[in-house]
Amino acid sequence: QVQLVESGGGNVQPGGSLRLSCAASGFTFSSYWMNWVRQAPGKGLEWVSTINSGGGGSTYYAESVKGRFTISRDNAKNTTYLQMNSLKAEDTAVYYCASGAYAYWGQGNQVTVSS
Numbered sequence: 001q002v003q004l005v006e007s008g009g010g011n012v013q014p015g016g017s018l019r020l021s022c023a024a025s026g027f028t029f030s031s032y033w034m035n036w037v038r039q040a041p042g043k044g045l046e047w048v049s050t051i052n053s054g055g056g057g058s059t060y061y062a063e064s065v066k067g068r069f070t071i072s073r074d075n076a077k078n079t080t081y082l083q084m085n086s087l088k089a090e091d092t093a094v095y096y097c098a099s100g101a102y103a104y105w106g107q108g109n110q111v112t113v114s115s
Contacts, residue, residue, distance in 0.1 A: 002026035002104045004097050009109035012087055016113070020082040022097030022106055030054060030075040033100040036082045038093035038111075048095070049082060065091075087113045 008020040022034070036048040049071040052058040056073040070083040080097060094108040 002099075004099065004104055004106035006095070006097055006106040006109040009095065009111045011112045011114065013115050014088060014113055016087050017083070017085045018087065018111060019084070020095055020097075020109055020111070022080045022082075024078045024080070024099070024104075027099070027104070029078040034071075034073060034080040035098045035100075035102065036071060036080075036095060037098055037102075038091075038095045039108075040090070040093040045096075046093075051080065053100070084111070087111075089113050 003025045005023045006020060008018060010018060012018055031053050033050060033053050035050045037045050038048050039045050048062050048065055049069060050060045051071045051073055059071050061069060068084065068086045073080045092111060092113050094110050096108050097106040098104065
């Protein structure tokens with residue numbers, strides 16, 4: 001059974017940091033590209049970041065998060081991460097991890113940036 005279980009969200013003040021984790025099971029994690037996608041209140045899904053399969057040497061970011069967010073993966077732990085720094089109010093959203101071609105999705109994790 002495929003599962004993507006996210007953790008690490010919460011409330012943070014503007015300028016703060018959070019790290020999201022996405023633990024995978026039920027498929028060969030190292031063979032899959034992994035993505036982070038978010039949905040802000042009242043808006044559609046927005047792609048945030050992608051990391052390639054294997055060693056994860058290639059990473060991609062939306063312009064809105066470039067320079068502030070870092071995606072990474074640990075294949076030994078079947079986990080991908082999203083380190084979020086210099087958070088802004090407009091980063092408030094539910095964050096989802098999703099596998100390569102978006103076949104598998106996590107349950108979503110709320111991130112709220114507010115003073």
